[in-house]
Amino acid sequence: xxxxxxxxxxxxxxxxxxxxxxxxxxxxxxxxxxxxxxxxxxxxxxxxxxxxxxxxxxxxxxxxxxxxxxxxxxxxxxxxxxxxxxxxxxxxxxxxxxxxxxxxxxxxxxxxxxxxxxxxxxxxxxxxxxxxxxxxxxxxxxxxxxxxxxxxxxxxxxxxxxxxxxxxxxxxxxxxxxxxxxxxxxxxxxxxxxxxxxxxxxxxxxxxxxxxxxxxxxxxxxxxxxxxxxxxxxxxxxxxxxxxxxxxxxxxxxxxxxxxxxxxxxxxxxxxxxxxxxxxxxxxxxxxxxxxxxxxxxxxxxxxxxxxxxxxxxxxxxxxxxxxxxxxxxxxxxxxxxxxxxxxxxxxxxxxxxxxxxxxxxxxxxxxxxxxxxxxxxxxxxxxxxxxxxxxxxxxxxxxxxxxxxxxxxxxxxxxxxxxxxxxxxxxxxxxxxxxxxxxxxxxxxxxxxxxxxxxxxxxxxxxxxxxxxxxxxxxxxxxxxxxxxxxxxxxxxxxxxxxxxxxxxxxxxxxxxxxxxxxxxxxxxxxxxxxxxxxxxxxxxxxxxxxxxxxxxxxxxxxxxxxxxxxxxxxxxxxxxxxxxxxxxxxxxxxxxxxxxxxxxxxxxxxxxxxxxxxxxxxxxxxxxxxxxxxxxxxxxxxxxxxxxxxxxxxxxxxxxxxxxxxxxxxxxxxxxxxxxxxxxxxxxxxxxxxxxxxxxxxxxxxxxxxxxxxxxxxxxxxxxxxxxxxxxxxxxxxxxxxxxxxxxxxxxxxxxxxxxxxxxxxxxxxxxxxxxxxxxxxxxxxxxxxxxxxxxxxxxxxxxx
Ligand code: ADP
Ligand code: ZN
Ligand code: ZN
Numbered sequence: 001x002x003x004x005x006x007x008x009x010x011x012x013x014x015x016x017x018x019x020x021x022x023x024x025x026x027x028x029x030x031x032x033x034x035x036x037x038x039x040x041x042x043x044x045x046x047x048x049x050x051x052x053x054x055x056x057x058x059x060x061x062x063x064x065x066x067x068x069x070x071x072x073x074x075x076x077x078x079x080x081x082x083x084x085x086x087x088x089x090x091x092x093x094x095x096x097x098x099x100x101x102x103x104x105x106x107x108x109x110x111x112x113x114x115x116x117x118x119x120x121x122x123x124x125x126x127x128x129x130x131x132x133x134x135x136x137x138x139x140x141x142x143x144x145x146x147x148x149x150x151x152x153x154x155x156x157x158x159x160x161x162x163x164x165x166x167x168x169x170x171x172x173x174x175x176x177x178x179x180x181x182x183x184x185x186x187x188x189x190x191x192x193x194x195x196x197x198x199x200x201x202x203x204x205x206x207x208x209x210x211x212x213x214x215x216x217x218x219x220x221x222x223x224x225x226x227x228x229x230x231x232x233x234x235x236x237x238x239x240x241x242x243x244x245x246x247x248x249x250x251x252x253x254x255x256x257x258x259x260x261x262x263x264x265x266x267x268x269x270x271x272x273x274x275x276x277x278x279x280x281x282x283x284x285x286x287x288x289x290x291x292x293x294x295x296x297x298x299x300x301x302x303x304x305x306x307x308x309x310x311x312x313x314x315x316x317x318x319x320x321x322x323x324x325x326x327x328x329x330x331x332x333x334x335x336x337x338x339x340x341x342x343x344x345x346x347x348x349x350x351x352x353x354x355x356x357x358x359x360x361x362x363x364x365x366x367x368x369x370x371x372x373x374x375x376x377x378x379x380x381x382x383x384x385x386x387x388x389x390x391x392x393x394x395x396x397x398x399x400x401x402x403x404x405x406x407x408x409x410x411x412x413x414x415x416x417x418x419x420x421x422x423x424x425x426x427x428x429x430x431x432x433x434x435x436x437x438x439x440x441x442x443x444x445x446x447x448x449x450x451x452x453x454x455x456x457x458x459x460x461x462x463x464x465x466x467x468x469x470x471x472x473x474x475x476x477x478x479x480x481x482x483x484x485x486x487x488x489x490x491x492x493x494x495x496x497x498x499x500x501x502x503x504x505x506x507x508x509x510x511x512x513x514x515x516x517x518x519x520x521x522x523x524x525x526x527x528x529x530x531x532x533x534x535x536x537x538x539x540x541x542x543x544x545x546x547x548x549x550x551x552x553x554x555x556x557x558x559x560x561x562x563x564x565x566x567x568x569x570x571x572x573x574x575x576x577x578x579x580x581x582x583x584x585x586x587x588x589x590x591x592x593x594x595x596x597x598x599x600x601x602x603x604x605x606x607x608x609x610x611x612x613x614x615x616x617x618x619x620x621x622x623x624x625x626x627x628x629x630x631x632x633x634x635x636x637x638x639x640x641x642x643x644x645x646x647x648x649x650x651x652x653x654x655x656x657x658x659x660x661x662x663x664x665x666x667x668x669x670x671x672x673x674x675x676x677x678x679x680x681x682x683x684x685x686x687x688x689x690x691x692x693x694x695x696x697x698x699x700x701x702x703x704x705x706x707x708x709x710x711x712x713x714x715x716x717x718x719x720x721x722x723x724x725x726x727x728x729x730x731x732x733x734x735x736x737x738x739x740x741x742x743x744x745x746x747x748x749x750x751x752x753x754x755x756x757x758x759x760x761x762x763x764x765x766x767x768x769x770x771x772x773x774x775x776x777x778x779x780x781x782x783x784x785x786x787x788x789x790x791x792x793x794x795x796x797x798x799x800x801x802x803x
Contacts, residue, residue, distance in 0.1 A: 095402070459655055461668075631672075
């Protein structure tokens with residue numbers, strides 16, 4: 001008897017291990033690792049994944065239960081994915097089932113109804129299978145079971161002669177079109193013809209016509225057109241058996257429009273050098289990680305495209321990851337215009353059905369390239385030749401809930417598995433990646449010049465403190481207002497960027513630019529409206545909101561957090577003639593709204609595009625000659641050690657939007673702290689000096705990349721309970737980790753009360769800590785066996801993106 005090890009769909013301790021089930025004889029030849037099954041668990045049947053198949057088990061025969069239902073006879077997860085899940089589970093301290101689920105489209109997590117076999121290459125099928133496909137293109141796989149033909153069926157599936165689908169219960173999971181299949185039997189048609197009386201003239205005509213199209217499959221509309229017969233006549237003839245309706249599966253088309261094919265560009269010398277290194281690694285089968293550092297507009301995408309071309313020529317597949325926010329049609333079209341039908345896309349803008357279809361194209365190896373957001377890193381290609389992470393510094397590559405994986409780590413793991421290179425691309429690499437490149441862990445490739453030799457735009461910084469002195473209380477400096485007026489007159493386009501993210505707001509003196517800071521840390525304090533206090537999220541320090549500036553005594557204290565709507569109002573007051581498009585969370589909620597706004601702006605239906613960081617990327621319109629940043633400070637004073645890095649990245653990205661074609665670009669950055677190095681270096685578009693300065697800051701404060709960090713969060717409905725268990729947590733960590741690791745806290749979390757739970761946290765900084773993962777696993781065990789019953793929720797986030 002064969003035994004399957006199954007990971008069941010229950011996220012609870014101590015369920016996080018495989019359970020043994022016996023494999024019923026009928027399934028023996030069919031079941032494989034990576035198949036979904038239904039198994040008895042407690043007193044119900046639940047979903048599970050087969051992760052191993054073996055001959056023996058420790059479970060006594062009377063306790064051993066059989067698998068109830070086999071949901072897939074072609075595995076939905078490859079062996080690679082099962083291995084990856086084991087690694088991810090440990091790296092991210094999460095349940096294996098959560099890792100497995102994260103790899104699949106949501107349609108496959110839904111209820112299923114039945115499986116059907118789709119014909120693809122019937123001619124080459126073995127004899128006993130042939131009869132099943134005489135009259136249908138879709139056969140329920142249970143039919144084969146009845147006739148004892150499951151084994152030849154499985155063989156045909158393996159040879160890609162047939163494919164199999166799960167018909168999912170919810171409507172619309174697989175899209176079908178109705179077609180008419182004319183009987184394949186000439187004699188039968190003749191008999192029907194002869195059987196019709198002369199009164200059924202129309203029907204006779206139709207059957208006669210069908211005799212010239214024996215066995216053909218066509219759309220009903222075509223038949224109506226060619227024969228001028230009515231639907232009723234066709235229906236009658238079908239009822240006589242001269243033809244039948246069949247359903248053909250089609251993929252939904254997530255693309256609104258077709259794209260024109262584009263040709264390869266002749267590479268610049270810099271691009272050529274970079275490409276050569278990548279291709280060498282590909283040819284050698286070397287799992288090298290490249291950091292492609294190229295200024296905005298340097299043609300990184302063209303390098304990706306040509307590397308992918310080489311990959312396809314080698315018969316391999318490529319995965320391209322792009323941050324969700326910049327997964328605009330503009331980006332995907334660049335890949336589609338080169339590789340056409342060979343491209344699948346995966347992102348959250350697609351419907352559940354579209355996502356499932358795109359996933360199936362990959363699973364059935366029908367495409368060669370995937371362009372997608374974070375989770376596309378799990379694209380089930382089996383012969384990966386290249387993985388690309390564009391804008392590798394983006395924090396959206398890190399998943400915020402369990403499993404808290406970083407797509408970069410998964411990409412590098414897969415690169416090793418497939419022995420293929422990984423490219424991390426950015427104009428502003430994360431400090432972590434750049435530090436690794438400097439240590440030759442990654443290979444650094446640099447593009448210093450813009451591909452079309454356009455100069456980088458000129459950047460000017462406006463000191464908003466001076467504006468106030470001049471009596472200008474508006475959000476627009478004189479300089480910016482003048483430039484806007486000038487562009488409106490010239491009919492050139494303007495992008496206004498409101499640098500605002502997250503929930504928090506900071507407090508600043510409008511006279512001297514001082515930002516209220518924590519006494520103990522180099523972190524700005526966050527204003528809490530509910531108790532009118534300023535608070536440090538790192539050490540818990542708290543103070544009342546000052547009425548006067550502690551530096552200069554001024555009473556002009558300002559709370560930051562201006563919304564796009566407010567800016568829009570002021571904009572229309574100042575420039576009533578301007579046509580303004582606003583792009584933020586509010587205006588892009590509807591599916592496709594993001595695209596529509598960009599399309600309108602591209603078609604020059606508006607003069608000004610006003611938006612949040614959403615507009616910082618991907619925007620590539622020739623008529624944009626002015627980019628204005630309303631307040632560079634907003635992201636600078638977030639309570640996050642990466643605040644300066646994020647500000648530098650954002651400003652560099654936004655600046656890169658101006659002057660991408662012939663007309664030169666101008667960038668105006670407004671700031672109350674123009675002397676800050678992040679703003680100064682962004683003005684010069686100088687990555688290297690910024691990197692050096694920021695590394696010094698990180699070194700002093702013992703932050704990444706010098707130290708790793710891990711964040712442990714405890715929450716409970718009762719504030720005392722939360723504080724108590726956070727303390728226990730910290731005590732446990734202090735007793736288990738070496739002195740090399742420093743444990744900060746417990747302190748209250750950024751948002752203390754969230755959904756009526758009070759949150760405390762501990763921060764761990766460490767360099768080399770062999771005990772770390774075992775300690776976390778042990779802590780999790782304590783939590784899952786004891787604390788969880790008390791209503792505590794504990795999460796561990798290694799390398800959090802925001803703290
Ligand atoms: P990046 O991704 O580095 O910001 P892009 O790939 O968007 O840069 O390239 C910027 C512009 O330069 C695009 O319009 C692109 O078509 C063009 N371009 C890139 N490489 C070349 C080349 N070798 N020859 C001509 N034009 C190029
Ligand atoms: Zn002041
Ligand atoms: Zn502090």
